[in-house]
Amino acid sequence: MRTSTTAPRTDDAADPIRGADIARRAQIFNEHNLDLYRDQVDQAADAVTAAVRRAKRVHSGVRPSELAPVFEAVDLDDACGDMPEALAELRRLYLDHAVYFHHPRYAAHLNCPVLVPSIAAEVVLSAINSSLDTWDQSAGGTFIEQKLIAWTAERAGLGAAADGVFTSGGTQSNLMAMLLMRDAWCAREYGHGTVQKQGLPAEASRLRVFVSEVSHFSLSKAAALLGLGHDAVVSVPCDAAKRMDTAALADAIAQCRADGNIPVAVAATCGTTDFGSVDDMNAIGAICRAEKLWMHVDAAYGCGLLVSNRHGHKLAGIEHADSLTVDYHKAFFQPVSCSAFIVNNGAALGLITHHADYLNPAEAAAAGTPDQVNKSLQTTKRFDALKLWLTLRTIGADAIGDAFDGAVALARGTYELMLAEPRLELLHRPELSTIVFRYRPCLTTSEAELDELNATVRAQLARDGEAMIAGTKVDGRRYLKFTLLNPATTVEQMREIVDLILTYGMANDRSVQQIAAAPAANRAYRRHA
Ligand SMILES: Cc1ncc(COP(=O)(O)O)c(C=O)c1O
Numbered sequence: 001m002r003t004s005t006t007a008p009r010t011d012d013a014a015d016p017i018r019g020a021d022i023a024r025r026a027q028i029f030n031e032h033n034l035d036l037y038r039d040q041v042d043q044a045a046d047a048v049t050a051a052v053r054r055a056k057r058v059h060s061g062v063r064p065s066e067l068a069p070v071f072e073a074v075d076l077d078d079a080c081g082d083m084p085e086a087l088a089e090l091r092r093l094y095l096d097h098a099v100y101f102h103h104p105r106y107a108a109h110l111n112c113p114v115l116v117p118s119i120a121a122e123v124v125l126s127a128i129n130s131s132l133d134t135w136d137q138s139a140g141g142t143f144i145e146q147k148l149i150a151w152t153a154e155r156a157g158l159g160a161a162a163d164g165v166f167t168s169g170g171t172q173s174n175l176m177a178m179l180l181m182r183d184a185w186c187a188r189e190y191g192h193g194t195v196q197k198q199g200l201p202a203e204a205s206r207l208r209v210f211v212s213e214v215s216h217f218s219l220s221k222a223a224a225l226l227g228l229g230h231d232a233v234v235s236v237p238c239d240a241a242k243r244m245d246t247a248a249l250a251d252a253i254a255q256c257r258a259d260g261n262i263p264v265a266v267a268a269t270c271g272t273t274d275f276g277s278v279d280d281m282n283a284i285g286a287i288c289r290a291e292k293l294w295m296h297v298d299a300a301y302g303c304g305l306l307v308s309n310r311h312g313h314k315l316a317g318i319e320h321a322d323s324l325t326v327d328y329h330k331a332f333f334q335p336v337s338c339s340a341f342i343v344n345n346g347a348a349l350g351l352i353t354h355h356a357d358y359l360n361p362a363e364a365a366a367a368g369t370p371d372q373v374n375k376s377l378q379t380t381k382r383f384d385a386l387k388l389w390l391t392l393r394t395i396g397a398d399a400i401g402d403a404f405d406g407a408v409a410l411a412r413g414t415y416e417l418m419l420a421e422p423r424l425e426l427l428h429r430p431e432l433s434t435i436v437f438r439y440r441p442c443l444t445t446s447e448a449e450l451d452e453l454n455a456t457v458r459a460q461l462a463r464d465g466e467a468m469i470a471g472t473k474v475d476g477r478r479y480l481k482f483t484l485l486n487p488a489t490t491v492e493q494m495r496e497i498v499d500l501i502l503t504y505g506m507a508n509d510r511s512v513q514q515i516a517a518a519p520a521a522n523r524a525y526r527r528h529a
Contacts, residue, residue, distance in 0.1 A: 029127055040083050041123060047087045051095040057465035058103040060096060067097060104489040105467040105497060110273065110301055110330045112485040115403075117394040118334045118387035125383040132166065132381040133373035134360055142370050145385035148392075152326055153342050155306040156299075157319030163346025164324075165376045166339065166385050170300030171218040173325035173341035174267075176352070176377060177296040178222035180323060180343065181209060181265035183351040184294060196351075200227050208256050210234045210266045212244035214274055216298055219267055242277035242428060244268065246284060253291055265294035270318060271302025271331075274472050274481060276411075276432030278302055278314050285320025297321040300339070302432060304331025304404035307397045311408060314431070322348070328388050330485070332400050338384045349375035406487025407433040413491035414482065418498060423505060427474060433484040436472060439505035441512065449510060451478040457504040467497045 023030060029037055070093060080086040100106060102113035130138040132145055145166055153162035167173045185207060186195035195201070207228055211219050213235045223232045234256065236249045249266065256263045266288055268279040281297060288295040297318055299305075303326035305315045318324070321344060328338040343349060353374045355362040360371040373379055391400065411430040418424050418437060425440040438454045445453070454471070455478055461467045470481040480501070482494070506512055 037127070043083050043087060047091065047095065051091065051098070052100070052102070054096075055098075055100045055103060058105040058468050059099045059462065059465045061463050061465035062097045063463075067093075099468060102486065102488075104486065104493040106486065107482040107484055107489075107494070107497060108468040108470040110327075110483055110485065112330060112333045113488070114335045115333045115391050115395070115400070117391045118338075121387040121390035122335060124390075125386045128383075130383045132383050132385070133376065133379050134371045135364075135369050138372075138383065141383050141386070142372055144389045145372060145383075146370065148385050148388055149340060149342060151392075152303075152306065152340060153324075153344075156315070156321070156324055156342070158321065158324070158342065158344045161345050161347070162342055163349055163375065164340050164342030165349075165372050166381070167341050167376075168337045168378070169329065169339045170216065170298065170325050170327045171221070172377060173300070173327075173339055174216065174218040174296075174298055175222040175225065176341045177267065177298075177323045177325060178209065178219060178226055178228075179377075180348055180351055181294045181296065182207060182226055182228060184348060185262070185264045187351060192351075203262060204228060205232075206261045207232055207264050208234050208261050209264060210236050210249055210252055210293075212236050212238050212242075212269055212272070212279060214238055214242050214272045214277065215267060215269050216273055216300065219298070238277070241431070242272060242275040244279045244284065246280055246287065249284065250287055253287070253293075263291060263293055265296060267296040267298055268321075269302075270297050270299035270305070270315065271432050273301065274434060274436055274474075275428050276301065276430060276434040277428070278305075278431055281315075281317030281320060283317070285317050288320065288322075294322045295320055296323045296325070298325045300325050300327040301330050303327060304401075304407075304432070307332070307401035308405050308408075309398060309401045310405045311432075331404055332388060332391070333403055333485075334384075334387045334391065337382065338387050346375075352377065403487045407485045410487065410489055410491065410494065411435055411482070411484045414484065414494040414498070417491060417495055421498065421502065423502060424498070427479065435482045435484075436474065436479050437481075438477075438479045439501055441505065441509045443511040445509070445511050447477055453505060453508055453510075454478045454480055456508045457501055460504045460508075461497075461500060466500055469497065469501075 020032070024032070027033060027036060074089070074093070080089055101111040130141040132138050132141055135142050149164040150162070153164065167176065182204070183195055186201065189203070190201060204227065209219070209223065209232055211233055220230050220233045224230055234252055236252050237245050239245045253263045266284055268281050268284045270278050270281065285295055287293070299318065302314070305311055306326070323344070324342040326340050326342065328334040328340070329336045332338070355365070360373050364371060365374060372381065411433040415426065415430050415435055418426055418435065423439060423441055425438050427436040438450060439457055440450060458469055458471050458480055461469060470483055472479050472481050
């Protein structure tokens with residue numbers, strides 16, 4: 001343990017000269033340090049500019065075992081001393097090895113290149129450091145968040161009573177959805193606040209929420225966290241387009257009741273993580289209304305359709321949602337974190353309200369003080385809304401929609417070129433901007449060998465920093481995945497990644513190697529076979 005060599009002074013704060021000196025040394029952001037502030041922000045921006053200019057590859061390909069020793073050498077008790085030194089160190093530790101989402105060879109996960117106005121907003125929100133839990137910590141920031149929630153709800157066709165909050169991401173939004181599904185049912189059965197006070201009733205173990213078999217895992221995780229257990233989440237099969245099979249949903253609900261369990265909700269997905277598929281929200285809405293079930297729509301990815309200028313029709317039925325997850329940090333090109341959870345009936349958020357005398361007393365709410373913490377799982381909360389706000393006020397929603405549409409068009413174009421290649425097996429036609437596929441040589445290879453081959457191709461692409469693509473499993477088999485969110489990437493650039501996949505696939509294909517090693521006569525026979 002490190003011990004301080006100087007005795008603490010209790011009178012420092014009372015001494016204005018020492019206080020100013022401490023603030024200067026600690027580089028506290030205030031009116032005296034504005035030159036320092038501008039200088040350091042400029043230096044940080046310069047470091048980023050230089051890093052992006054240097055980043056010819058999507059990633060250096062560094063392995064954890066190679067980078068770990070560099071970090072071990074850093075002594076956090078021994079400061080670099082100034083920003084240039086700290087940034088030079090950061091270059092070695094991070095910037096030289098970061099995975100660059102703006103790079104045309106990035107095609108892995110749901111990470112987007114970010115819009116410049118949203119980065120400018122980060123500069124503002126970090127400096128002012130508003131916390132969006134109470135009005136008295138954020139003032140106009142609260143109205144910015146509320147206006148964006150109302151705007152998003154209106155785009156989704158939710159009613160005038162809709163309300164919500166910004167969250168840390170889709171996982172937190174889905175957790176809130178699962179919480180409200182559970183507690184809305186409990187409130188109906190046992191009265192408002194009973195579950196909050198007494199915990200879960202015995203019947204909770206029989207509550208069931210229906211999701212498609214390709215829904216996001218955060219819903220299952222949320223069920224476990226909320227004491228419902230993974231078994232509370234019923235996986236409904238999909239049709240060929242990877243949309244929840246609504247006939248199977250109706251059957252599953254009937255079976256659930258027959259088994260003595262209690263259906264409470266259906267979580268539709270608008271843009272599944274792997275396939276980008278959009279569940280039939282009209283059909284699911286009708287089932288939910290008939291069965292009196294809560295309807296959640298996880299539009300973490302598909303929310304880009306809310307601003308799309310070409311594909312908005314795919315949102316048909318989203319207006320039936322009781323709750324909605326939207327990730328602006330996926331399909332609105334905002335820096336992480338920037339997400340929201342919205343309910344059609346704002347009163348439902350009262351299920352998570354907790355008043356603390358020192359923060360958000362009940363009297364403040366009664367007097368109409370707009371404290372976002374009353375609707376949030378978080379207390380201290382970043383002013384992430386400002387990023388979307390400054391983006392909308394600078395470039396407007398259509399520009400974001402064009403960017404999303406550009407990514408969808410890129411996926412279509414890439415799919416077309418991949419269709420022409422017999423060694424690629426494509427699992428679906430892209431609905432949004434993902435493509436799930438695998439390298440499959442023309443000669444027969446076992447499923448196990450295909451798994452290994454595809455895993456090797458992906459690892460080799462990443463190792464060389466040549467391209468970042470994702471992997472997933474479908475029916476237990478390994479597949480490769482492109483997730484495309486960069487409208488600046490061209491189909492030609494995607495062709496280069498496809499060519500690399502074919503090259504690595506061929507190089508690691510055992511059947512090709514066996515033929516190469518076979519006697520000449522055998523090779524000739526196979527050529528003519
Ligand atoms: C459909 C879907 N829902 C929820 C999430 C979780 O979002 P987050 O990573 O922002 O927590 C994801 C993430 O990829 C997703 O694809």
